[in-house]
Amino acid sequence: MKTRITEMLNIEHPIIQGGMHYVGFAELAAAVSNAGGLGTITGLTQKTAPDLANEIARCNDMTDKPFAVNLTFLPSVAAPDYPSYVKAIIDGGVKIVETAGRNPVQVLPYLKDAGITVIHKCTSVRHSLKAQEIGCDAVSVDGFECGGHPGEDDIPNMILLPRAADELEIPFVASGGMADGRSLVAALAMGAEGMNMGTRFMVTQEAPIHERVKQAILAATELDTRLVMRSLRNTERVLTNTAVERLLAKEKELGDNIEFEDIMEEVAGVYPKVMLDGDMDSGAWSCGMVAGLINDIPSCRELIDRIMVEADGLIGQRLGGMRAA
Ligand SMILES: Cc1cc2nc3c(=O)[nH]c(=O)nc-3n(C[C@H](O)[C@H](O)[C@H](O)COP(=O)(O)O)c2cc1C
Numbered sequence: 001m002k003t004r005i006t007e008m009l010n011i012e013h014p015i016i017q018g019g020m021h022y023v024g025f026a027e028l029a030a031a032v033s034n035a036g037g038l039g040t041i042t043g044l045t046q047k048t049a050p051d052l053a054n055e056i057a058r059c060n061d062m063t064d065k066p067f068a069v070n071l072t073f074l075p076s077v078a079a080p081d082y083p084s085y086v087k088a089i090i091d092g093g094v095k096i097v098e099t100a101g102r103n104p105v106q107v108l109p110y111l112k113d114a115g116i117t118v119i120h121k122c123t124s125v126r127h128s129l130k131a132q133e134i135g136c137d138a139v140s141v142d143g144f145e146c147g148g149h150p151g152e153d154d155i156p157n158m159i160l161l162p163r164a165a166d167e168l169e170i171p172f173v174a175s176g177g178m179a180d181g182r183s184l185v186a187a188l189a190m191g192a193e194g195m196n197m198g199t200r201f202m203v204t205q206e207a208p209i210h211e212r213v214k215q216a217i218l219a220a221t222e223l224d225t226r227l228v229m230r231s232l233r234n235t236e237r238v239l240t241n242t243a244v245e246r247l248l249a250k251e252k253e254l255g256d257n258i259e260f261e262d263i264m265e266e267v268a269g270v271y272p273k274v275m276l277d278g279d280m281d282s283g284a285w286s287c288g289m290v291a292g293l294i295n296d297i298p299s300c301r302e303l304i305d306r307i308m309v310e311a312d313g314l315i316g317q318r319l320g321g322m323r324a325a
Helices: 005-010 026-033 050-064 082-091 110-114 125-134 157-167 181-189 209-217 242-257 260-267 269-276 289-293 300-322
Strands: 014-016 039-042 067-073 096-101 117-122 138-142 171-176 195-197 225-228 236-239
Touching: 014 026, 014 039, 014 300, 026 039, 026 050, 026 067, 026 300, 039 096, 039 236, 050 067, 050 082, 067 082, 082 110, 110 117, 110 138, 125 157, 138 157, 157 171, 171 181, 171 209, 181 195, 181 300, 225 242, 225 260
Parallel strands: 014 195, 039 067, 067 096, 096 117, 117 138, 138 171, 171 195
Antiparallel strands: 225 236
16 A cells, blocks of 8 residues: 555555563564555654664664654653653664654754654644644644543544544654454544554564563553543543542542642553553553454564455455445
8 A cells, every 4th residue: 555654664564563561672663564555663762762772783683674762752650761762763764753752853954954754743733733843844744542641632533534634734644443444444544654663563473572461452442541640731631440430539539739749659660560561550551442343363574464454454455345436
């Protein structure tokens, strides 16, 4: 399939794997890129810039195809050393960066000077327009359904994507709730040039996470995610578990008086415990509503090939067959 995104990123299929903390290691990024999509290493999962340089080198050893690095700008206890991460990305020869969270204006000149294509992931039309204005090349529009941080507007993709299409000139991909060929065709119909998936790529053979995480997503339905940290304006969609229910009880009890320290136990340092050790109730971890559409553990190539075959059939047969003669 040829879209503005496949052309811009030099990839075969318009499918991107979004950055995921303690999931987006070189193994997954390379598997997605080798299957014709765009894989992404999660920059801040690497504790230091030299660690990121090493992860980029590992990915370069595993694929000749383009891959991206995600740089996330979220409120954090200790701010990461972004300039040195940017240097590791540039020195590693990475050609695509997915930025997310706050506006990436502080790093953009360095990335653009190095000839890097920047896709900014954001959750609203106004932030998408801002990304376009400051010079990002594309946007990943993350709807309310998404795993991770859906923002505070709560606009689902059925509205957000056509709104983005009406306003944006740069190309965008649909993110949040995407799982299969139906998602891709719907996203294209609403004006996107491709799709970005997080949760679906966690449940693949190559995702280097604990088997219990994959089984938990397989067992989950679309009813099993919760929104946490809304009271801190840092909303995150997570899979429910005992720690999440405890966190929500604290949020209810403390209301506007809540502070980050009150919920440290449920949110700090959780990702390595869940993703690497399979300690499933150790805290809150991101997961999309799309869990309800995930029923198997294919390889990335099987998943992407299946999506493209399904999309092709939908466009050519189902939709094509509906046209009045
Ligand atoms: C476990 C997990 C961790 C994530 N970590 C990050 C992250 O560190 N940075 C980021 O920009 N997005 C992160 N995301 C969001 C994804 O990149 C993507 O935007 C989102 O998962 C799309 O929604 P979906 O899960 O419905 O496909 C994460 C998502 C998940 C499920």
